[in-house]
Amino acid sequence: MKIFHTSDWHIGKIVNNYSMISDQTYILDKFIDLVEEEKPDAIIIAGDLYDRPIPHKLAVKLLNNTLTELVINKKIPVFAISGNHDSGARVGFGSDILRKAGLYIAGDTLYDKIELSKNNKSFHFYLVPYTEPTIFRSKYNDIKTHQDCMEFIVNKIKTNMNPLATNILVGHAYVSKIGSDTVIKSESEKPLSIGDAEVIDYSIFNDFDYVALGHLHGRQYVGRPEIRYSGSLLKYSFSEVTQIKGINKVEINGKDVQVTYMELKPKKDFKIIKGTLEELTQQARAAENKTGKQNKDYIHAILMDEEELINPIMALRKLYPNIMSLEKIRDNKEFNLNTDRDYKIKSPVQLFEEFYNSHTNYIYTLKKQQYVTDVIEEVQRGEL
Amino acid sequence: MKIFHTSDWHIGKIVNNYSMISDQTYILDKFIDLVEEEKPDAIIIAGDLYDRPIPHKLAVKLLNNTLTELVINKKIPVFAISGNHDSGARVGFGSDILRKAGLYIAGDTLYDKIELSKNNKSFHFYLVPYTEPTIFRSKYNDIKTHQDCMEFIVNKIKTNMNPLATNILVGHAYVSKIGSDTVIKSESEKPLSIGDAEVIDYSIFNDFDYVALGHLHGRQYVGRPEIRYSGSLLKYSFSEVTQIKGINKVEINGKDVQVTYMELKPKKDFKIIKGTLEELTQQARAAENKTGKQNKDYIHAILMDEEELINPIMALRKLYPNIMSLEKIRDNKEFNLNTDRDYKIKSPVQLFEEFYNSHTNYIYTLKKQQYVTDVIEEVQRGEL
Structure with missing residues (x-):
């Protein structure tokens, strides 16, 4: 069998x-x-x-x-x-x-x-x-x-x-x-x-x-x-x-x-890329020239630049159209910036996490995340 | 066949x-x-x-x-x-x-x-x-x-x-x-x-x-x-x-x-009863004495009393436990009072209707009702 x-x-x-x-x-x-x-x-x-x-x-x-x-x-x-x-x-x-x-x-x-x-x-x-x-x-x-x-x-x-x-x-x-x-x-x-x-x-x-x-x-x-x-x-x-x-x-x-x-190979993969904005754009251009195709994968980019960048997501999106998230390493603290700022289409769980991270210095632990997820789901299920 | x-x-x-x-x-x-x-x-x-x-x-x-x-x-x-x-x-x-x-x-x-x-x-x-x-x-x-x-x-x-x-x-x-x-x-x-x-x-x-x-x-x-x-x-x-x-x-x-x-006969029927509060309570008591059972039907009561009544729904509910709605004919104008005032469990369609009726003197026509129902449903379906 x-x-x-x-x-x-x-x-x-x-x-x-x-x-x-x-x-x-x-x-x-x-x-x-x-x-x-x-x-x-x-x-x-x-x-x-x-x-x-x-x-x-x-x-x-x-x-x-x-x-x-x-x-x-x-x-x-x-x-x-x-x-x-x-x-x-x-x-x-x-x-x-x-x-x-x-x-x-x-x-x-x-x-x-x-x-x-x-x-x-x-x-x-x-x-x-x-x-x-x-x-x-x-x-x-x-x-x-x-x-x-x-x-x-x-x-x-x-x-x-x-x-x-x-x-x-x-x-x-x-x-x-x-x-x-x-x-x-x-x-x-x-x-x-x-x-x-x-x-x-x-x-x-x-x-x-x-x-x-x-x-x-x-x-x-x-x-x-x-x-x-x-x-x-x-x-x-x-x-x-x-x-x-x-x-x-x-x-x-x-x-x-x-x-x-x-x-089973997916149509679009999940990938993490890391480097300065300059490095990442150059890599993407080189790959695009070689394959003749844009990189359509879902991307999480970690930017290593020391200096301030003006709207790096815009620059990256031209080369990685499906970039999902961006992280900038600065002052030893990681800042996560989701590419889409439209709160209307973010889930309550995501919104709470962003709110927590931006308003406290505590770590948003798995335990906290579980608790919040449970509460929100109980409400959303509405199947009592 | x-x-x-x-x-x-x-x-x-x-x-x-x-x-x-x-x-x-x-x-x-x-x-x-x-x-x-x-x-x-x-x-x-x-x-x-x-x-x-x-x-x-x-x-x-x-x-x-x-x-x-x-x-x-x-x-x-x-x-x-x-x-x-x-x-x-x-x-x-x-x-x-x-x-x-x-x-x-x-x-x-x-x-x-x-x-x-x-x-x-x-x-x-x-x-x-x-x-x-x-x-x-x-x-x-x-x-x-x-x-x-x-x-x-x-x-x-x-x-x-x-x-x-x-x-x-x-x-x-x-x-x-x-x-x-x-x-x-x-x-x-x-x-x-x-x-x-x-x-x-x-x-x-x-x-x-x-x-x-x-x-x-x-x-x-x-x-x-x-x-x-x-x-x-x-x-x-x-x-x-x-x-x-x-x-x-x-x-x-x-x-x-x-x-x-x-x-196919239902467990509970829908019935409209009409009379003064006194008449309706007497009828219910008489029926209850005769059958040995409360009237469990879903009731819409039309009260014909001329004078003001204090909480008639309470009096009726003792005898008609499933009374759904009450209407009082007074000054040639009909007042509808739903028995349950808890807005949390009323539908948006109902709430809008009550709001409209209590705040305007216009008739809430079928056309208006259709329009509001359509809009609310389009939102609720959320299946765009």
Whole structure:
């Protein structure tokens, strides 16, 4: 059985006021080409299909077109779960009807075992959508952390699990070796909650032959090679600039699991450039002369000039039309200046961060950011 | 072939600050009971599935449960279209996958003919989702009105139509005999546009054997008995207080069409009561003594008292716990007082209306209401 494992599509995401929808359309086309070429027996999307609980309608259309192409035209079963960015109830609409045609979406309820067979071998898929522990806490007093929550779900699954089959779990969570610090995190993953309460120890998945994870944007495995993140489909922040993006091709024969990472190259990359304004403009001109093309990548520029510059963003934009942000190193303090000053199209989270940085000398820690993000989201979801 | 024709479910609707979701859950249960009893071969829902382009997640769940029950458990094909209240793109998510399991939802694109057969007879269904003429206008200069738009669609359908089959069109529009004034309109239908540009002449549908319409909330036929509105599932305003609500049972044998209206009784009715405060309280006490139950209906009370009353709504609410609105006839001028003064949960449309009425002596005409509703919606949809 050959499975494509992907996650964290975040369709409809806006990064520094740039909509990613055309990049996502492009990369999903490439993904479909790869499906055409490799003909997997199943496709897993391990959560964060969308970037928001209520996605833009262009995002809805793109996901619809992609799933229709995979399930109807290519006739490949797709297993998808909601992530912490998705609204489980909305993503799960029609799921019992969709599954009749081979699209298995677990929105806000756990799916029963889904069975596929290939070459007389049984493959059992367990879909675990992202679940806030609070949902369980209201029913079971002793469920407090994400670990408790996943343990509860896994124990439930185990009551009906056949150890002779190949057992595959699909989840969206922050899985690690508890106490260790080895996982690679990125800025664009929204923290699930504050502190260690969100971490799930990998040992919880001992009984599964493959665990297809979503949430962390850097591809990696945790504990053992069969517990794995595919990483996000695209780079969604400059902290991911050195990462390679793509999908896990998972070939499973009984209990034998082989994973190959297959890269998908984006239309526009995320790049950090560093130098004086003069150096950066010269580099760009040289490259443009050589290739005959402008650099369309998403750029974060770090300017090393000592002296004051008049509107450097204008000069850079002529050569890097998709420059996203600019940073100037001066007086040992970094100033960040987003290229777009229009507050109307900045998110409340971004606005608060800018406000905080410009009005205080404190560090805007991850903990503070989490707190503010949580509050703003609670308000925005409006789904009480 | 036996078809159930229903429309205008408006799931998630809020009337005078009362959420209709539990009434809708109740009536859809009754609807499913009726389906169980009558075993129709197909079910039509002619638009306005939801009340808003972005419905509350409880509304999404209720529609999901209902459709799953009909399509998966009862195995009855369902033909649904989006209405002017729905977001076509959102309602159409997964439609090409859902149709494989027997759920045909036309969101924002015209469906090809869907063919069913029964007793060696062919039944062809054409689903026409609600379409703003502006969508077509951008492509075709000569499409200006809803009439132009529907004509264009019907002509397109006709190129591929078999006159020997039974041809059924499902639409969401304001159909009338142009120049006549015979259709029954209600306050809770949102006007499509201003003036006559929204009206479609029924003669456009001459070649169809049955036309299942949605949009008008009062059950009626237009021009001939086979061009028909089922009316809304529930009363959604006091202008609908005398209407009967239910569904059309359509029995078609070739070109012979028989329609029977089947009533569905709501958990709580909409009622207007009129009298002095003393009379109304006495009536309620008498009824309560007789039945042993409070009157849980949604009430609009018209008070005939000449003298000033101190907080009459409090007195009435003890006996009519779901009183929605109160009107006092005094000095030949009607004063409307909504029972809930909390502006936070009133819609912008309501707030504007109250503001207008309290600050001017002009009549708040339908035209003004349409204009304000359009502007507010354009802003709220935010789907540009």
